[in-house]
Each structure stands twice: as structure tokens, then as C-alpha cells.
Amino acid sequence: MATTREGVEETQDQTIESSDKYRSLWADVWRQFRRHKGAMVGLVLLTIIMFGSFIGPLIYPLDPFAIDTSQASLSPSLDHPMGTDNLGRDVMARVMVGGRISLSVGIAAMIVGVVIGTAVGIISGFFSKLDGILMRGTDMFLALPILPLLLVIIMLFRDPLREAFGPELGIFILVVTIIGITSWMQTARVVRGDVLALKEQEFVLAAHSIGSRKRSVVFRHIFPNVLSPVMVAAALGVAIAIITESALSFLGLGFPSDFPTWGRLLFDAQGYITITPMRVLWPGILISLTVISVNFIGDGLRDALDPKLRSQ
Amino acid sequence: MGRYIIRRVLFAIPTLIAISFVIFAILDLAPGDPTASLPLTIPPEDREKIREALGFNDPFLVSWLKWLYQMMIVEPIFLIEQMFNITIGDGENRVRIISWSSRAPAVDTIIERIPQTLWVLGLAFILGIMIAIPVGVISAYKQYSVFDNVGTFVTMVGYSVPTFFTGLLAIVIFSVWLGWFPSFYDTTHVVDWTSWESIWFQIKQMIMPVAVLALFNAAALSRFTRSSMLDNLNEDYVRTARSKGLNENKVLVTHVLRNSLIPVVTLIALQIPGVFAGAIITEQIFRINGLGQLLISAIQGADVPMVQTLTFLFAVLIVIFNLVADVTYGLLDPRIRYD
């Protein structure tokens, strides 16, 4: 009996210690993250861009949708810091609103992709019976042609979504779903690889040997240890989603013409590159900067979450 | 290992058939009409006749099975006949897969396009690898040095800036303002390897798209190489090797590089299908009429047999190279067990 009480006290002590450790784990991660100069710059840049996109339109006086053809295709000036497009709309206002949509699409699509990818990766890596089927399924998704898929989905779901959610939200859901279901495969493969390696580690074998149920092994041991590549994948996922949305808009698919996204703005502006180059440069630079920041952050996260690096 | 390979290959065949079924189903559901690009002056009755003649209205299962038969049996026979100059059986009555827009065999057009795809995209791919690996290795070895920081920055930019943006900028700067390179790719140009002028012409028209794509490929690969090297440089066995007194080069090349390249090689294998699927947008911008441009114009023209054949071929490449990647990974890394 005494041993048990001691044992209980000891475990209590350990619990307190481990919650201390738990808090300082993330503080540790943050400290390592701060050492990565690129990641810090990325974080600052991303914050500025997000601020500009979400708060900017509330402050900026010009209307991104106001057409005035007498002001068409002007170079940057005090009135129009980024110039105007061929219908006289202010480019800066459109870039800010465009940022809102592009960033929202990026984050939402990333969430969809990462959730699906992680789930598939863990299940496939852990339960070897399902591995074959899931991996062949991944192959199939990798082989799917995105463009016809997009046309079909738009045809099948555009009107019902429009009825249910209104034109803007409907298309948003459409584009997010499409990017999400076509981008989870990479994450799944990476997670699966990690899970396969983790499965053979001693602590997992130990967990099995003391009789833990499979579900608790997955959630308590496997999942936290794959968080690192998952977070990196998430960061990269945002980048890929933003680029994919721009590419879709660049091909004329995706959002309709009166909803500016960065990709759409680039698409509309490419013919005017010799007349109003700023119209092309600004959306392109912003897409690049956002993606660079996100990638740097991902890089920093990867470094910060790697315990071997942290201990140095 | 042998059993694993055989198992995967056997598994691949029904996978590919299933993939072709899904692709066909998607295309069948997809809106689009091969007569859409005809002028509006052609009355609807005539359009219906044309659609009928193309086989557009055939029931789904019938056209899929017909296509499957043509793809799996007729086309390979034709290919073998061409390669070895023989005739197998009754060549006259075999019907090949016909494209709806050109009314010619789809596979012929695809083969016609392979040279420009290989020239530009293949070269960009190889160039990308040749730049990426040394950069990645040195970056990792001298982590946080000036080289690493500059290298990381440049590769980050290369990886993050979309290729259609860099492509547009390249055309404006190098074609319009400087006038150094042509803005479109002339596929009729035949390279005469004995004439320097002919070779220089080919180089000039390839430089921009190859540079744009190689930058992108190199960036992605070098970051991956760097992180893989970093993983290995901190391993204990490296410390052991150094403490044994091996010189630095030997440590790097014989031990670290060999192990680091394992995931890199698998990534390269996975990216090879991308060479063929092409950078669709880059091909558009530089007007290189390769396989990517063929796919997109077939989709826009609702040319179902062409889209079906092309996407199936891409799927085959992806499945094959996935297998190659997995097997290579298994061969190179003794820790991975497949049975």
C-alpha cells in the first residue's frame, strides 16, 4: 500500500513536472524559431500582408468596383498609388480585396488538404492492411486530370451552391474543395513515411507491449510525433493553394470576373504589361511575397520542431 | 523484393484500368461539345449528325470498353509494327483511337509532340537537378553561412514565384525590351548538328523557357536536398567517421551524400512524370506546343479521345515512376522493409 501511495505521489510529481515541461516545450520551439532570421522576416511580412488585405479595405477610401473609363490605364500617381486598370478601377483597392480572397482560399484549402492528407497518411502507415488500398487510391488521385475535374465539378455544383450560398460563397466553397481534394496526396505520402518509421521505434513497441489499444497509440504517440511534418506541410499547403488558385484564375477558371483575386488580377493584366506594368507587377509580387513568407515560416517551423537541432 | 515488385506490377494493372474508368467517367460527365468551336452558322441538325458520327452519343460503357481495347491492344500492336517494321495479323481493319478535332490517330499526334516537350522540359529538369544538388549540399554543409543564406533566399524566391509570372517578366525583359531572344518557339526548326548557327538558333529559342523552369525545379529540389543533408549531418555515424580520422571529403561523399541522396533520388523519380505532363502555363506563355498545350486545347475543344489517351498516359507514367521511386527507396535504404 505504501508503495502505491509513493507511486501515486511520484506520478503526481511527474505530472506537474511534465506540464511544466509541456509549456516550456512550445517556448523552446518559439525560441528556436526566432533564431531563424528568414522565418522571422517571413512572419513579419505575412502579418503585414494579412493586415493590408483584411483591414486595408476598411481604411482605404477608393472602391475596388467603381468603373470610370475616363480614368482607364493610368500610371501610378498620388490619387492611384498603383494606377488604374482598363476600366478605370483603382488597382490598389483591387489588390487589397484580392488579397482577402486569395488568402482565405489559401488557408481554407490548406486546412482541407492537410486534414485529409494527415488522416490518410496515419491510417495508411499504421494499419498495414489498409496501406495497399489507400496508397493505390493516392495514386489515382495523383493521376486525376485537374482541369476536366474542375469543369465537371463546376457544372454539377455551381448552380446548387449558388442557390444555397450566394454566388461569392458558392464559388469560394467550390474552389477550396477542388484545391483541397487535389493537394492532399503529398502530405499523405510524407506522413505515411514518417509513420512507417515511427511504427518501428521502441516506444511504440513498448506501448503495444503494455497493451495499449491501437486508437490510443495513434492519438497519444504517433499523432504528436508527426505534427512536425504536418505543420511544415500545412505551411507549404498554403503556399501551394495560393499558387494553384492563381494558376486556375490565370487559365480563366475559378472566380468570376467581378471578384478580384491576385491570380485573376494577373490574368486580366497580362495583356497590358507594356502599358501599365505595375498592374502585372503588384499582384505577382504579392503572390510571391506571401508564398515566400509562408515557405520561410515553414522552414523555420521545421527547424524549430526538430528536437536534435533544438538541443544545440 | 522480387515478390514485392511483382505484387506491385500486378496491382498496377487493375489500378490503371480503374483510373481509366474514373477519368472516362469524369470526361463523360463533363460539359463540353466537340462541335462548340464550329461557327454558329452551322445549324444544330448538322451538329447533331457530326456528334453522332464521332461517337459522342454512344453509351458510356460501350465507348469506354472500345477505348480500353484500342489503348491496350490496338495501339501497342501498332507501335510494335512501327518499331520493328513487321506486320502482325490483319492491320487493315484495326481501328485506332481517333482524335475528334483532327480526325487523325491520337497517339500519332502525341508522339509528334514529344520532341519539343523533351527538349525544353527535359532539359530544364536535368539542368535543375545539376544545379540543385551541389547547391543543396554546400548549403547544408555550411549551414547559416553567407552561401547558405543567399542560396536559401534565392531558392525560396525561385520556388515561390509562380512560373507564369517569371515567364511573363522574362518575355517582356528579354524579348520586348532587350530583343535578345524570340518570343515564340518554332517547332519546324530542325537542328543541324553540324551547323553552329542552327544549334545557336535552337539554344536562343529555348533559353527563356528552360531557364524559367530550371529555376523552379532547382529551387524545389535544392531545398529538399539541403534538408535531407541536414538530417544526416547531425547523425552519430558522421561524428564516428570524423573521429576515426577520415578526411572531410570522404566523410561527406562516401557517407553523408550517399545517405542523403536516397530521398532526393526518390523525389526525382516522382517528378519525372511532371516532365511530360508539362508546365501547361509555361508552354502557353512561350508558345511551345508540347504535351501540356495539347492537353489543354483538347480539353477546351471537348476532344474526349485525346484527353482520355493523354491523361491515361500520364497516369501510366505516374504509376510506373511511383513504383520506381518506392523500389529505389527500398533498394537504397536498408531500413525499409516491404514484406
Added chain:
Amino acid sequence: MKRTKWLSLFAVLALVLAACGDGDDGAADTTEGATATTEAPTATTEAPDEGGTAGQGGELTLLQWQAPSTLNPLLSGGTKELLAASLILDPLAEYDPDGNLVATLAAEIPTVDNGGVAEDLMSITWTLKDDVLWSDGSAFTADDVVFTWEYCTNTPDCTQSTFFTGVTSVEAVDATHVLVTFDALTPFPYNAFVTFQSPIIQKAQFEDCVGADATACTDANFGPIGTGAYMVNDFKVNDTVLYDYNPNFRGAADGKPFFGTVLIKGGGDAEASARSVLVLGEADYGWNLQVDPIVLADMEATGLGIVKAGFASSVERIMVNQTDPNPDLGDQRSEPGTVHPFLTDPAVYQALSMAINRQELVDVGYGFAGSPTCNVWPGAPYASTANDACLTQDIDGANALLDAAGYADTDGDGIREDPDTGDPLFLLYQTSTNAVRQSNQDLVKSYWAQIGVDTELKNIDASVFFGGDQASPDTYQVFYSDVEMYTNNSGSPDPQTYMANWTTAQVISPSTNFGGGNIPRYSNAEYDALHEELTTTGELDRRIEIIKALNDLVIQAGAMIPLIYRADVSAFANSIEGVGTLNGWDSEYWNVEDWTRSG
């Protein structure tokens, strides 16, 4: 040990695959010989050049950003294919840029006066030139003309069968006379074998390619033998076509054509083509330049080329749905039995038309390649002047009209309500995906907002919008929206077939499988009767009167709102001479044998 064995096996496999790949490359490249040269090409034909100076002008580079996918115009019908084929094949007669018939393979244009057209208007006899040779040296005869008709009528794939509607027979009276008989009175018999859409193909070449065999004849389809100025050297599908001059061309004695080779290069988009010709000087001609006029003007300012516009019959218009597209109607949606809640009210459609500033639409999207119009047929001599009030934007008048008709804004949200149903005036406005169309949509939406009408914009991929997929809710035929915008045009300078589009017989509905040309589902007995009269009237002045009346009927009934009279736009390098006005009625290459290069 085992692993190295597998590794080496793989390495060998990889090498073998790589070698095969190279083999393919090599094979593909050795098919052609020379690149562009100024010497005589390695033609496969006989008949030496009879002392003419034809083909000495070097290479002509034509950019068609939509590249041809076949060279048999009877199997395709897309303008890009017809153009590419028009360098090789000729019809009996063509239209010049002013819409006048010009004899090409025919000796003269048959009319009632010269006896070519029968008095009862039931047949026409074409007299052919007697010295025309095919590029392989054989003689062109009436048999080829008859065969062309047989080929098209017996091949379901033939896309140009509309040119032979009403033709009961085509016979070779003798080697140089062809008799075409019709099934009904045909005041305008110049459809069959006229324009680049209905050229003559060689009987000897295509004899075995009729009917189901048509698609199997890839060699013939990709290399048709023709009577035109050029012949095919090499064709890469959807990419390039390389031509050599035809030494047997009927103008060879005059030194025509000037250029020895022609390269048609496809790919990219309109802006890239325009840039190549006007700014970079990389090509001599760029086709179909749907580019913002400001950009085009800026490119032209470089001074290397000139942009030309060819007007014919193309009108960009807004079709007004006379039926109800409400999805609640299910199967009855946009069916002829239903009536639109408010678009058939004259006050509404007139107000909508008055609110539009057509000149602004032109300035933004078309520049000199467009002009505002209020008619569905804007070209002389059939253009009506009765509707020209629409050329001036009148927002106040439009508002007054709607106010007087009772469409008041009852809830103060800026949108008027329909007094009968209480619903707000809301329009779903669709069109194809195209930058110019989208800017025009934005503008029209802003005009209509000023008169209290709410608009939602929708754009659909062109291959879907213009396709005939009956399962799709997005085609322009099913018209599941309130208004839609696109361009239509006539295949011929004679408006009779075109104006038939708005007769009751052509009304589209699911019961006709969406066949027919009456997109707005406009039905008017008076219109039908007038058109009926047109089909039997031979006298030109009366025809002009009827056509103007038909035009006025359909516009004033609000079945459509015409916007812009559009021209085809192409760019030419300054060094190219002999082109003249751009031809909007026929092939833009119609006089390519006259083109030369200066300096």
C-alpha cells in the same frame, strides 16, 4: 549482393528506355529536309516552272494563335481550319471585302442575264475555267465539283452540309459545266461551292475516303491536293503548317505566288501574336486579334506593322429571353409556353436598351474594330435607320419610362420592383469567358444599376457555352438566364438564311432537342409571313425593303438588344504589300497570291 543485382538490372532498364527515347526524337526530326529557304522547294510534283518568277519571295510567316487541327475543311468548319485550307483549296467563287462575288475556279458569275441561272430560279449552271490544274498536274474538271457534293452528302462527318441544303442534284453536263438543281425557288443560289467554307476537293485523292472511311484517310486529310497557290509540305496538328508554292498554280505564268514558302504557326494567345507582328517583327501576319484597343494602338505605335479591320455581318448583341427561365418551373424552364415576368414589357426592354452607352462599350473593348449599332443587320444596303435612337445613351429617359410603367422602388434599396409580382427587377446576365466580354458585362451592369435594375454576372467557358451538350444547363441554346450576350453572324452577304433565325419554325425548345436558331424564342406571325415572302422574291429592291422590315420587327419587339457591329481584326507587317482591305466575308488569305514583300 541481391540488392546490387536488382540495382544493376534497373540501371540497364533505364539506359534502354533512354536509348529508345532518343530513337524517337531522331526519327521524328529527320522527316523534313530544309528549313525556310529561298530556293525552289523539294516538291513532289512534275510540270516545271514555265519561265515564271513564282515562289522567289522567301517565307511568309502567318500567326494563327488558334492553330488548325486538320487541313480538310469539309471535316472541320472551324475558321482556323478553313483559313489554313484556303491556301491550298479554291471554291468556284469568292467574296471580296465589299461582299461582291468574284469568280475563282468559275469562268464568270452565273446570273439570270447571262443565262447561268435558270429563269425559274430552280437551277444554276456554273461554267468552269478550262485550264486549271491540280498541284499534282492533273486537270481540274466538273467531275471534281460533282464529287465534292457527293463526298459531303454521303459523309455524316461533313461539317459543311448546310451549304448544300436545298440542292437536289449536282451534275457534270460536260467537262467544264456543272448544273446544280434545287428543290424550291432559290432567289439567291450562290451558297454551294462559294466561299472558303465550300471549296472543291480532288476526286482522285478523296475517292476512297467517302462516308465512314473519311476519318481513316489521314494522309489526304492532312495533305489535300488543291488548285490554290500553295501545297502542303508538312503539317503538325494544332501546331504548325508548312507550305510550298504550287508550280501548277494558274497564276504561275504571272509570277504568282510571290512567296516560296508559307509557315502558319499556332499557339499562345491574341496578345502574343499581336506583339510578335507589331513590336518584335517576328512574323508577317497575326489573325483574330481580340485585344484591348489601347494595347493594340500602343503596339502599332512601334511602327513595324499595321492593324486592319474587316467588317462583315458580326453583331455582338444581348439576347432577351421571351420565356421564363425560373428554375422553379423545372422542365418548363425557358420553354416556349412560358412568358417572362417582365422582359416582354416594352417599357422594360426599351429602358434596358436606352440605358446602355454603346460607344463606351466600343471604346473599352473594340476601338476602331467596332461601331455601335442598333440593328441585327448593320451592313449596307440592308441596314435600317429606324432604330438609331438607341445610339445615344439616355438614362433619364429610361428611368422615366420605367417610372411611367409603374416599376417603382418600393423598399428604397435602389432596385425597382415589378408591380404585378412585387419581385425586384433582377437579371441573370451570362456570356462566354473572354476578357472583353467581361469588361462589357461590368459596364452594362453599372448602366442598369443606374435605372434600378439588379444584375448578376455569369461567365461560362466558351467550349461549354457554345457547345450543344443537351445535358448542360450552361449552353446559349438552353438559355437558363434572363439575358445573354454573344456574337452571331451570317455565312453569306445575303441575309435570307440569317433572318430565318427568328421565325417561329426555328424556336428552340427541349421538344425540338434544342435545334433551331431562334434563341430568344421570339414568335410573331407577321414576321413569319414576311420571311416567307422573302424566300420567293427575286427583285433586289423589294428584298431590301423586306429585310429592313424584318430587322425592325425583331428589334422593336425587344427580342434582342444589338450592341456592337464588330470587325475581324488582323495585323500585318509593314513590308507586306498587295493585301488591300481585310476581307470579312471570306478567307483573309483570299488574295494571298497577290501579296508581295517590299524592299
